[in-house]
Amino acid sequence: MRTHAAVLMDFEAPCALTELELHDPAAGQLVVRTTAAPFCSTDWMGWRAMRRKVPPVVLGHTAVGVIESTGSAVTDLQPGDRVLIAGTPQCGECYYCLAGRPDQCSVLLDGSDPVVATLNDGRDVRAAGRVGAYSRHLLVDRIQAHRLPDSLPDATASLLGCGISTALGAVNVIAEVQPGQSVAIVGLGHLGQWCVQAARLAGAGQIIAIDPNPARRSLAVDLGATDLVDAGRVDPVEAVRSLTGGRGADVVLEAAGPDLATRQAVLMARRAGTIVLMGVAHSATEVQLPQLQLTVFGKRIVGCQNGQITPDVDMPRWIGMLERGELDPSPILTREYALDEIDTVLRRSMAGDDLSGVFTSF
Numbered sequence: 001m002r003t004h005a006a007v008l009m010d011f012e013a014p015c016a017l018t019e020l021e022l023h024d025p026a027a028g029q030l031v032v033r034t035t036a037a038p039f040c041s042t043d044w045m046g047w048r049a050m051r052r053k054v055p056p057v058v059l060g061h062t063a064v065g066v067i068e069s070t071g072s073a074v075t076d077l078q079p080g081d082r083v084l085i086a087g088t089p090q091c092g093e094c095y096y097c098l099a100g101r102p103d104q105c106s107v108l109l110d111g112s113d114p115v116v117a118t119l120n121d122g123r124d125v126r127a128a129g130r131v132g133a134y135s136r137h138l139l140v141d142r143i144q145a146h147r148l149p150d151s152l153p154d155a156t157a158s159l160l161g162c163g164i165s166t167a168l169g170a171v172n173v174i175a176e177v178q179p180g181q182s183v184a185i186v187g188l189g190h191l192g193q194w195c196v197q198a199a200r201l202a203g204a205g206q207i208i209a210i211d212p213n214p215a216r217r218s219l220a221v222d223l224g225a226t227d228l229v230d231a232g233r234v235d236p237v238e239a240v241r242s243l244t245g246g247r248g249a250d251v252v253l254e255a256a257g258p259d260l261a262t263r264q265a266v267l268m269a270r271r272a273g274t275i276v277l278m279g280v281a282h283s284a285t286e287v288q289l290p291q292l293q294l295t296v297f298g299k300r301i302v303g304c305q306n307g308q309i310t311p312d313v314d315m316p317r318w319i320g321m322l323e324r325g326e327l328d329p330s331p332i333l334t335r336e337y338a339l340d341e342i343d344t345v346l347r348r349s350m351a352g353d354d355l356s357g358v359f360t361s362f
Contacts, residue, residue, distance in 0.1 A: 060133025062161025169307015187256030
């Protein structure tokens with residue numbers, strides 16, 4: 001079928017708004033008409049050749065839409081169903097899914113982005129994150145789709161597949177934040193702000209929000225932060241230690257990405273504390289850490305691919321929390337856009353002007 005998409009043809013060049021010939025769905029696939037797709041900072045990193053993308057490629061790794069057609073093996077969803085398409089699949093058959101770690105599902109991480117369409121000149125077009133959300137129609141696997149209630153607006157629901165799932169997974173699944181614990185959050189972009197909310201809901205006794213941006217620090221207070229640190233004016237490591245009786249935080253959630261922020265996150269955790277690393281940078285980035293922090297001080301440093309969630313179990317939980325109003329998306333959903341504004345959205349995201357810009361017109 002013919003569809004319309006924003007295609008990255010060359011790195012750091014404007015995305016081309018063009019027609020594509022979308023492939024027919026295989027047995028376990030769906031064709032979904034997109035109604036909302038958030039723009040993530042990892043997408044401008046892909047645009048800048050930092051995330052191993054291969055042009056031509058459609059960026060975007062989560063979306064909301066309505067099913068238009070299904071492959072022959074899809075029996076539990078049908079055309080007209082409204083679904084969230086998440087970038088992390090759960091095949092239920094690979095080594096990692098069977099070991100209880102579907103965040104590492106081989107369908108996602110053992111292969112390259114799939115070819116889903118063809119340009120008019122015959123070139124193959126890939127879908128970033130197995131979604132390629134910045135397109136009027138998506139060709140995706142059934143194992144990425146989650147049924148949505150009618151009560152959730154499209155733009156709000158689209159945030160579930162990236163920021164919400166990653167942050168709530170970091171707090172509840174990985175760090176297992178307990179009531180009364182101290183939690184430090186490094187970086188207050190969309191991911192950090194969801195972490196503030198998740199830590200509050202988990203009953204954290206102290207939520208220390210760290211960012212040089214005063215507007216983002218102010219928003220963190222509204223969402224539940226108890227203490228603020230201006231990382232542009234003071235040493236955040238010393239500030240967190242001072243706020244926690246000299247020990248450091250029980251849990252540190254790093255949502256900033258650069259090497260310095262990662263190092264600071266490790267240093268500001270108490271002995272035997274937990275550090276969850278969520279931020280990403282260039283795919284070749286390396287981090288240097290003091291060995292003493294990892295050995296004698298017994299700190300636990302954990303990676304966070306999509307919050308280490310089990311999608312079939314956890315996604316319905318997050319959907320329910322959003323539906324009941326336990327999570328507040330209103331200050332994080334910065335602005336809605338049309339797809340033809342993609343280059344504006346990309347540059348606003350790079351500049352930190354948007355927390356979450358969402359495409360709602362395709």
